Amino acid sequence: MDSSTPPLPLLGGIILTREGLTGLLLPGLSVLACLIATVIASLILIPYFNDPYKLRAYPGPFLAKFTSAWISWTISHNPISEIVDHLHRQYGPIVRLGPNNVSIADPSGSAFSVIYSHSSGVTKSAFYDTFANFRIRNIFNTRDRAEHSRKRRVEAHMFAPQSIRALEETARVHFQVLLRQWDAMCAHAEKAGRGRADGAIGAVPWKVHGGRVWFNCMIWFSYWSFDTIGDLAFGHPFGMLETGKDVAQIAKSNARGMQAIAQGTSDSEKATLELVDIPAIEVLTARADALFVVAYLPPWAQKIVGRLPSFRSGYAAAPKLAGMAVAAVANRLASQYDRADMLSKLLQGRDEDGKPYSPEELSAEAWVLIIAGGDTTANSSCALTYHLARNPRVQAKLQAELDAALDGIDSDVAPYDAVKDLPYLDAVINEGLRLHSTVGGGLPRVVPAGGLTVLGQHLKEGTVVSSPIYTLHTNEVVWGENAHEFYPERWLEASADAKKEMMRSFVPFSAGPRACLGRNLALQQLHVMFATIFRRYSFALENDAQLTIQESFVRKPKNCFVGVQRRK
Numbered sequence: 001m002d003s004s005t006p007p008l009p010l011l012g013g014i015i016l017t018r019e020g021l022t023g024l025l026l027p028g029l030s031v032l033a034c035l036i037a038t039v040i041a042s043l044i045l046i047p048y049f050n051d052p053y054k055l056r057a058y059p060g061p062f063l064a065k066f067t068s069a070w071i072s073w074t075i076s077h078n079p080i081s082e083i084v085d086h087l088h089r090q091y092g093p094i095v096r097l098g099p100n101n102v103s104i105a106d107p108s109g110s111a112f113s114v115i116y117s118h119s120s121g122v123t124k125s126a127f128y129d130t131f132a133n134f135r136i137r138n139i140f141n142t143r144d145r146a147e148h149s150r151k152r153r154v155e156a157h158m159f160a161p162q163s164i165r166a167l168e169e170t171a172r173v174h175f176q177v178l179l180r181q182w183d184a185m186c187a188h189a190e191k192a193g194r195g196r197a198d199g200a201i202g203a204v205p206w207k208v209h210g211g212r213v214w215f216n217c218m219i220w221f222s223y224w225s226f227d228t229i230g231d232l233a234f235g236h237p238f239g240m241l242e243t244g245k246d247v248a249q250i251a252k253s254n255a256r257g258m259q260a261i262a263q264g265t266s267d268s269e270k271a272t273l274e275l276v277d278i279p280a281i282e283v284l285t286a287r288a289d290a291l292f293v294v295a296y297l298p299p300w301a302q303k304i305v306g307r308l309p310s311f312r313s314g315y316a317a318a319p320k321l322a323g324m325a326v327a328a329v330a331n332r333l334a335s336q337y338d339r340a341d342m343l344s345k346l347l348q349g350r351d352e353d354g355k356p357y358s359p360e361e362l363s364a365e366a367w368v369l370i371i372a373g374g375d376t377t378a379n380s381s382c383a384l385t386y387h388l389a390r391n392p393r394v395q396a397k398l399q400a401e402l403d404a405a406l407d408g409i410d411s412d413v414a415p416y417d418a419v420k421d422l423p424y425l426d427a428v429i430n431e432g433l434r435l436h437s438t439v440g441g442g443l444p445r446v447v448p449a450g451g452l453t454v455l456g457q458h459l460k461e462g463t464v465v466s467s468p469i470y471t472l473h474t475n476e477v478v479w480g481e482n483a484h485e486f487y488p489e490r491w492l493e494a495s496a497d498a499k500k501e502m503m504r505s506f507v508p509f510s511a512g513p514r515a516c517l518g519r520n521l522a523l524q525q526l527h528v529m530f531a532t533i534f535r536r537y538s539f540a541l542e543n544d545a546q547l548t549i550q551e552s553f554v555r556k557p558k559n560c561f562v563g564v565q566r567r568k
């Protein structure tokens with residue numbers, strides 16, 4: 001033994017020298033290398049060469065053929081809908097996005113119609129499992145056709161046109177609060193004249209210069225949207241608009257919250273619930289971003305990635321968001337206030353056996369209303385405001401239509417009946433939904449037994465297939481050379497045939513059995529919002545600012561600073 005290499009500590013009665021340790025380590029490392037090679041071969045190479053879904057002929061990024069890590073990595077580099085659009089321009093109508101995942105896009109929208117039709121037999125893919133917040137699935141993330149049909153039956157009444165119309169009066173209150181806050185900021189601009197000033201409402205700063213008040217309208221649209229959906233769905237706004245702060249109350253203990261809901265639904269003595277404050281929009285965004293990145297990975301890989309520090313806070317948000325729904329439902333039930341809101345419709349809903357939702361299912365469905373109704377409407381409103389602020393010609397034309405239609409109507413908030421059929425307002429809203437494509441990516445579906453033929457190509461059972469909405473909304477064949485411009489006139493100038501073609505390629509709310517249930521509510525809210533704020537204010541952008549998008553399931557504008565001035 002070399003006297004310069006001291007023996008290592010005793011292990012199981014054996015004294016190890018450094019040479020002895022190296023002798024032990026080398027075979028260990030070889031075993032590890034073999035193991036890694038076997039894992040790579042069995043998880044990546046064997047499936048690639050076996051090609052069980054017969055996708056090898058389809059083009060796509062090199063790494064996407066071998067691993068779904070490609071799409072996760074791409075999503076984390078944002079925005080995925082624009083990247084997929086670019087790939088379709090490069091490779092054609094069919095692009096391989098993963099080992100068993102293809103994206104299909106043709107200008108006429110026929111691939112979209114086939115995939116998402118009632119008769120295709122497709123189901124939502126495992127991608128949606130990632131978004132489960134409760135043990136029970138909700139109407140958005142359930143993949144089971146029978147369970148989904150049952151939920152649609154229970155909830156049909158809640159989303160019926162007359163039920164949505166009945167919510168207008170309640171929604172009006174939140175438009176009024178938004179106007180009050182914006183009027184207060186505009187008053188600073190009027191006072192400062194051509195001078196400068198700054199300040200904040202709650203946590204949202206504003207600045208005055210050039211005769212306008214400048215603020216980030218994305219934040220205000222989020223507060224408005226979350227307060228409105230909180231009130232419409234649970235009779236209780238979160239109070240974000242009033243305070244100018246991203247705060248919602250959640251149940252401190254979800255188990256205790258469920259108990260309170262059960263007591264509330266059984267009309268026994270109402271339970272009191274301990275609540276804590278969280279920054280709801282921030283938590284929601286962190287969770288949506290983290291989950292969207294991992295949703296295409298197999299479950300074992302999601303578990304590993306979920307432990308990485310940058311994903312931990314997104315994952316930890318799940319119980320908090322569940323607690324938000326639990327608290328909202330429990331609060332609503334504990335209050336003596338009874339009115340025809342969305343929750344009362346959920347409570348009255350019965351399946352074919354006459355059974356109501358359990359407390360957990362109620363909370364799961366309540367959670368969907370908050371998520372689906374909050375973020376989508378806020379993001380669409382922000383993007384639409386951006387395009388109008390950027391296009392003074394379109395803004396002036398819209399204002400002329402609104403001034404004429406609302407002349408003599410003594411209400412700051414536009415009544416829906418007065419604005420629901422205004423041709424230019426309709427065109428502006430359609431154009432905003434088209435160009436921004438709030439849900440812009442492909443919605444992944446699994447091909448059923450027997451396969452599915454799309455654009456003449458037979459896809460095998462189990463293949464994951466999608467058709468990207470953003471690509472459909474921006475292809476030049478249907479929308480012309482100015483497809484990437486905000487040009488509402490296209491909706492009014494098109495011939496009857498061209499309009500038919502446009503409508504086939506216009507799917508902001510998706511189509512078929514899993515299409516958006518909140519479409520009527522969203523359109524009602526957007527009509528009232530844009531008639532109200534563009535009649536009252538004029539909007540400007542500074543230096544032709546660009547809209548930067550952070551994409552998870554929805555395309556969220558990161559910020560949108562607008563300069564606002566009172567017109568009336």
Ligand code: HEM
Nearest residue numbers: 140372373376377380438439443509510514516517518522
């Ligand atoms: C501009 C606003 C909105 C847009 C662009 C939008 C878009 C969509 C899209 C594309 C889907 C299909 C998702 C998929 O297949 O994975 C969807 C589903 C859904 N949306 Fe909306 N949505 C909006 C507003 C709302 C509102 C306000 C509510 C309710 C308060 C709502 C409730 C739902 C529900 C419950 C589903 C699931 C339907 C099902 O699977 O049966 N949405 N939405």
